[in-house]
Amino acid sequence: MTGRAVAIVGGATTKFGVRPLTWAELAQEVGAALFREVPALTTEDVDSLFVGAAEPERFAFQSHVAPLAAEQMGLRPHRIIQRTELACASGQSAIRSAYAAIASGLSDVAVAVGVEKMNLPSMAEANASMACVMDRAWDGPAGATAPPFFAMVAQRHMLEHGTTEEALAAVSEKNHRFANANPHSQFYEKTFSREKLLRLPVIAPPLRLGDCSSMTDGAAAVVLASEDHVRRYTRTPAWIRGTGQYSDFHNLANAGSLTEWPGLTRAAHEALGRAKIGIRDVDVAEVHDCFTISEIVEYEALGLCPPGQGGTFATDGRGDLGGDLVVNPRGGLLGCGHPLGATGVAQAVEVFRQLSGTAARPAENAEWALVHNLSGSANVHSVMVYQRGGAA
Amino acid sequence: MTVDLPRRRTSTGDAPTPDASSPPRADPAPPTERKSGPARPFLLDFVPLESEKDTRLARFFERLAAGRLSTTRCARDDLLHWPPRTACPRCHSEELSWVDLPESGRIYAFSAVLAGAPMGMEADVPFAVGLVDLDGVPLRLFGRIEGRPWADLAIGLAVRVEPYDVGDGRWFYRFRVVD
Ligand SMILES: [Zn+2]
Numbered sequence: 294m295t296g297r298a299v300a301i302v303g304g305a306t307t308k309f310g311v312r313p314l315t316w317a318e319l320a321q322e323v324g325a326a327l328f329r330e331v332p333a334l335t336t337e338d339v340d341s342l343f344v345g346a347a348e349p350e351r352f353a354f355q356s357h358v359a360p361l362a363a364e365q366m367g368l369r370p371h372r373i374i375q376r377t378e379l380a381c382a383s384g385q386s387a388i389r390s391a392y393a394a395i396a397s398g399l400s401d402v403a404v405a406v407g408v409e410k411m412n413l414p415s416m417a418e419a420n421a422s423m424a425c426v427m428d429r430a431w432d433g434p435a436g437a438t439a440p441p442f443f444a445m446v447a448q449r450h451m452l453e454h455g456t457t458e459e460a461l462a463a464v465s466e467k468n469h470r471f472a473n474a475n476p477h478s479q480f481y482e483k484t485f486s487r488e489k490l491l492r493l494p495v496i497a498p499p500l501r502l503g504d505c506s507s508m509t510d511g512a513a514a515v516v517l518a519s520e521d522h523v524r525r526y527t528r529t530p531a532w533i534r535g536t537g538q539y540s541d542f543h544n545l546a547n548a549g550s551l552t553e554w555p556g557l558t559r560a561a562h563e564a565l566g567r568a569k570i571g572i573r574d575v576d577v578a579e580v581h582d583c584f585t586i587s588e589i590v591e592y593e594a595l596g597l598c599p600p601g602q603g604g605t606f607a608t609d610g611r612g613d614l615g616g617d618l619v620v621n622p623r624g625g626l627l628g629c630g631h632p633l634g635a636t637g638v639a640q641a642v643e644v645f646r647q648l649s650g651t652a653a654r655p656a657e658n659a660e661w662a663l664v665h666n667l668s669g670s671a672n673v674h675s676v677m678v679y680q681r682g683g684a685a
Numbered sequence: 686m687t688v689d690l691p692r693r694r695t696s697t698g699d700a701p702t703p704d705a706s707s708p709p710r711a712d713p714a715p716p717t718e719r720k721s722g723p724a725r726p727f728l729l730d731f732v733p734l735e736s737e738k739d740t741r742l743a744r745f746f747e748r749l750a751a752g753r754l755s756t757t758r759c760a761r762d763d764l765l766h767w768p769p770r771t772a773c774p775r776c777h778s779e780e781l782s783w784v785d786l787p788e789s790g791r792i793y794a795f796s797a798v799l800a801g802a803p804m805g806m807e808a809d810v811p812f813a814v815g816l817v818d819l820d821g822v823p824l825r826l827f828g829r830i831e832g833r834p835w836a837d838l839a840i841g842l843a844v845r846v847e848p849y850d851v852g853d854g855r856w857f858y859r860f861r862v863v864d
Contacts, residue, residue, distance in 0.1 A: 415804065418804045420802060421803035436829065444796035449793075497798060497799065498836075546816075546825055546827060
């Protein structure tokens with residue numbers, strides 16, 4: 294790794310769900326939670342702020358959200374303040390940007406925050422905003438949104454590999470069960486058996502309601518510090534050891550086979566290579582289960598199982614507690630909800646808790662963690678690799 | 686700034702600057718009734734702006750209105766593009782020519798929107814969408830699929846390209862199952 298070592302030294306999330314509050318109030322709530330979670334942090338410490346927000350212009354009629362978030366959180370950043378936008382991966386983009394700034398020496402202590410307010414009086418308007426993520430001029434007029442796109446991925450995966458609806462339900466059941474232990478999740482204390490999931494209404498065939506993540510209001514924040522500053526905040530940092538990203542296409546005409554996501558394989562290879570580990574070394578993974586089929590294709594593209602066997606990986610519980618590794622112990626996007634800009638940051642909060650031994654669903658003796666976000670129609674993949682505590 | 690200048694709003698809509706040195710004066714003008722209601726802005730929708738003053742691809746929409754689905758091909762390296770372009774993504778040449786695309790194809794994958802349609806498309810629910818491999822060219826286009834309920838569609842089913850007027854003079858394309 295070049296540059297200074299960087300770690301996450303603490304983090305917090307708001308409650309995720311349909312929340313009766315505004316974008317700015319979400320930022321205030323997460324700011325208050327962050328300073329409670331990281332008692333040694335002062336507002337003066339934070340020299341830089343990166344704000345992951347996918348569509349505040351559409352969902353909250355608000356641009357220039359970085360200074361808005363800073364004001365809500367009581368911060369006056371003096372080195373870097375900016376917003377990062379990469380649709381569903383806007384939050385991880387904020388973390389990656391903070392990481393790069395600290396590694397380069399430009400920043401010492403930075404906050405990466407993700408905020409998204411998605412539930413509006415008109416959900417048709419909110420759905421139109423979601424559809425803007427696609428190539429709106431060429432795919433948009435037909436009504437391209439995420440559910441029918443990922444439904445086509447599922448349809449082709451079923452055709453080519455014999456993947457079943459039961460395999461999709463297995464992913465959903467696992468992630469909703471994990472979300473049961475997470476009081477901040479949208480579906481906290483709600484249970485979904487595989488049988489119940491298979492009876493939920495179809496949203497975009499073959500995907501049912503339980504195969505899709507929700508429209509969610511929520512925010513999450515983490516503090517990142519350089520190796521010289523880490524000890525001031527925690528004895529159990531989560532060190533960033535590698536990161537990778539790949540952007541493959543945008544228009545759906547260029548989506549390839551649908552069932553293979555080579556961009557994820559490349560991004561993970563880059564991130565794991567920088568960390569000098571292999572996928573088998575990963576103990577816990579937070580992957581982007583915007584839809585159940587996504588997690589299944591991700592098992593394959595990450596190299597956790599051979600191509601086509603992601604469905605079996607799910608039904609065999611190999612991503613469950615006691616499996617090969619624990620996938621989405623936070624509850625995933627399916628169980629926690631998916632406030633676009635907040636999701637990637639909330640995953641990092643979970644990784645920090647997993648590696649510092651404070652997670653609600655701890656993976657056993659976890660040392661290495663991987664975080665993956667896709668954005669849009671799985672056309673961009675973003676991956677980060679973290680290592681537990683110890684020396685820089 | 687002198688204290689006697691009247692308060693005014695800047696073009697960016699900033700709030701007037703409070704002046705601590707002089708007490709606020711009573712506004713001599715009677716309060717006016719607010720005439721405007723909630724803003725009803727012109728909303729861009731998902732159909733592109735198609736005229737020559739809006740896009741360099743106006744030719745695409747003119748041809749579409751004449752019943753022909755077309756795209757651009759690079760004169761330098763022969764690359765066929767989708768969507769149509771103004772510069773080639775491979776060699777960056779801006780010398781592109783228009784070519785007609787086949788009017789027939791087969792469904793590669795499909796689904797349907799049964800809920801959660803974007804604003805303006807709620808009345809269309811349920812509607813089918815899919816990826817269609819056009820016959821004889823290496824292009825797979827996304828679009829609406831008409832002519833059969835979604836439950837009666839199948840991968841491999843033959844469809845044809847159907848240009849249509851979206852209702853306000855703009856044109857787009859969709860697919861229709863060949864009977
Ligand atoms: Zn070319």
